[in-house]
Amino acid sequence: MTEDIILDIQNVTKQFPGIIALNDVSIQFKRGDIHGICGENGAGKSTLMKILAGVYPYGTYEGTVLYEGQELKLTSSSIEQARSEGIAIVYQELTLVPDMTVGENIFLGKEITENGVINWDKTYAETRTILERYQLDVDPHDVVKHLGVGKMQMVEIAKALSENAKVLILDEPTSALTVAEIDKLMEILASLKAKGITCIYISHKLEEFFRITDTITVLRDGKTVTTQPTGNFTLESLVKHMVGREMKERFPPGSRKPDGVIFEVKDLHAVDPEEPSRKVLNGVTFDLKRGEILGIAGLMGSGRTELVTTIFGEFGKITGGTLYLDGREVKINSAKDALEKGISLVPEDRKGQGLVLIQSILNNLSLPNLFSFSNSWAINKNQEMKSSLQQVKNLAIKISSIENQVDSLSGGNQQKVVIGKWLMTIPKILIMDDPTRGVDVGAKYEIYKLMNELAEKGVSIIMISSELEEVLGMSDRVLVMHEGRSNGTLAISEATQEKIMALATGIA
Numbered sequence: 001m002t003e004d005i006i007l008d009i010q011n012v013t014k015q016f017p018g019i020i021a022l023n024d025v026s027i028q029f030k031r032g033d034i035h036g037i038c039g040e041n042g043a044g045k046s047t048l049m050k051i052l053a054g055v056y057p058y059g060t061y062e063g064t065v066l067y068e069g070q071e072l073k074l075t076s077s078s079i080e081q082a083r084s085e086g087i088a089i090v091y092q093e094l095t096l097v098p099d100m101t102v103g104e105n106i107f108l109g110k111e112i113t114e115n116g117v118i119n120w121d122k123t124y125a126e127t128r129t130i131l132e133r134y135q136l137d138v139d140p141h142d143v144v145k146h147l148g149v150g151k152m153q154m155v156e157i158a159k160a161l162s163e164n165a166k167v168l169i170l171d172e173p174t175s176a177l178t179v180a181e182i183d184k185l186m187e188i189l190a191s192l193k194a195k196g197i198t199c200i201y202i203s204h205k206l207e208e209f210f211r212i213t214d215t216i217t218v219l220r221d222g223k224t225v226t227t228q229p230t231g232n233f234t235l236e237s238l239v240k241h242m243v244g245r246e247m248k249e250r251f252p253p254g255s256r257k258p259d260g261v262i263f264e265v266k267d268l269h270a271v272d273p274e275e276p277s278r279k280v281l282n283g284v285t286f287d288l289k290r291g292e293i294l295g296i297a298g299l300m301g302s303g304r305t306e307l308v309t310t311i312f313g314e315f316g317k318i319t320g321g322t323l324y325l326d327g328r329e330v331k332i333n334s335a336k337d338a339l340e341k342g343i344s345l346v347p348e349d350r351k352g353q354g355l356v357l358i359q360s361i362l363n364n365l366s367l368p369n370l371f372s373f374s375n376s377w378a379i380n381k382n383q384e385m386k387s388s389l390q391q392v393k394n395l396a397i398k399i400s401s402i403e404n405q406v407d408s409l410s411g412g413n414q415q416k417v418v419i420g421k422w423l424m425t426i427p428k429i430l431i432m433d434d435p436t437r438g439v440d441v442g443a444k445y446e447i448y449k450l451m452n453e454l455a456e457k458g459v460s461i462i463m464i465s466s467e468l469e470e471v472l473g474m475s476d477r478v479l480v481m482h483e484g485r486s487n488g489t490l491a492i493s494e495a496t497q498e499k500i501m502a503l504a505t506g507i508a
Contacts, residue, residue, distance in 0.1 A: 012063035018400030021047040039219035040440040041412025053089040054082035086166035098145035103127035150300040251473035254452035258292035264324040270316030280306040282484035295475030302481040342428030354418035357407040391420035
């Protein structure tokens with residue numbers, strides 16, 4: 001092993017019941033390199049990172065992992081051991097404690113104490129130093145549950161950086177970040193590289209690899225396909241390595257013909273029910289046509305998620321405005337009300353709001369649909385199984401058994417389960433909040449095709465996306481949010497990234 005190789009994975013194989021997640025994988029990581037790992041959902045990316053972080057300890061996999069020239073043997077208490085060795089990971093799913101402050105979360109498990117008592121002054125002072133070092137716009141005293149998902153992600157990154165890591169693993173770090181926050185992260189990674197820290201970077205946003213990485217490894221079906229300098233790839237060749245075939249278009253052509261208004265929101269105002277003094281919606285007006293895909297764009301904190309969760313009856317307390325469905329005024333006070341009216345929501349946070357992680361894939365798919373599988377006495381198990389398996393097939397969800405717990409799936413396949421369970425409700429209106437977050441390029445295409453098919457059958461779709469290319473590629477019209485209000489609606493024929501950003505920032 002040469003001195004510039006900090007981490008050397010040799011012939012690693014990891015199996016789960018019925019699945020070979022990693023199959024003889026070998027990769028070398030150079031000291032001070034930013035090394036990208038990409039592949040479709042289920043390719044083995046997250047499994048590999050969990051071995052390096054100690055989630056899957058030594059003895060649960062075959063092969064060898066050398067770290068600084070010595071075999072890495074992380075034990076059953078290995079997460080802390082990995083941190084002590086200088087290996088830190090920022091997971092795709094948030095791991096913060098919602099009711100704790102930013103400072104408490106960053107120093108959780110490594111509290112600053114004096115005489116057995118936590119020194120809170122030093123804790124918050126150190127937290128502020130860490131946040132300022134990386135120019136993160138978060139207050140150390142903020143309670144995490146009151147932050148947006150983007151700021152939560154930045155706190156996760158700050159927590160990992162506080163470990164003084166030699167190797168920093170980032171699993172989908174930008175999935176919920178704004179453009180400005182992504183720019184800041186890229187600056188942070190460049191500064192870490194200059195200090196000799198090795199970064200392992202996993203993302204489904206392929207453009208980011210060309211922006212920041214030095215080397216890229218492609219995994220497919222648990223195997224190493226290739227490792228090359230980033231400059232050797234084009235976007236097209238990278239996709240071909242990932243999916244094993246040519247993909248000539250990112251967004252499938254559709255033949256949607258939106259016709260007639262099905263849903264209207266007029267001058268909607270709402271407050272946070274836990275903090276009534278905090279306005280979350282401050283005058284939102286828009287309409288939705290039958291068979292239309294209406295994109296919603298806006299910066300983080302603009303009120304996009306608050307809007308759709310309020311419409312779904314599960315967040316804001318409405319203080320003004322009116323909702324109309326099929327021309328009639330409606331009141332929606334709960335998810336039950338929304339479902340009865342034919343409105344379903346694929347939430348932004350699949351782990352916290354979309355799934356029951358300790359339940360099976362079958363139970364998660366059927367949960368909102370039990371009424372359709374039952375009479376007054378019992379659930380028709382055969383029909384439940386048949387419908388659920390059909391969704392698995394329709395969405396190409398990679399599973400070994402539908403009875404397995406849903407948390408055994410990769411992040412992208414979990415997202416497909418969330419989409420599938422709401423499709424089973426046969427909605428008139430399907431709200432999708434960042435539906436392709438954490439989903440690979442091939443699976444994204446399948447979701448886009450599905451959206452087209454639904455809209456062509458007359459289903460109306462409201463789609464929030466943090467990716468402007470996705471908004472422009474899939475929408476018929478674009479509603480732009482700014483500071484809790486609707487700041488304009490653009491026909492797709494006139495919409496551009498520049499126009500959307502002008503409305504999103506309040507310039508226009």
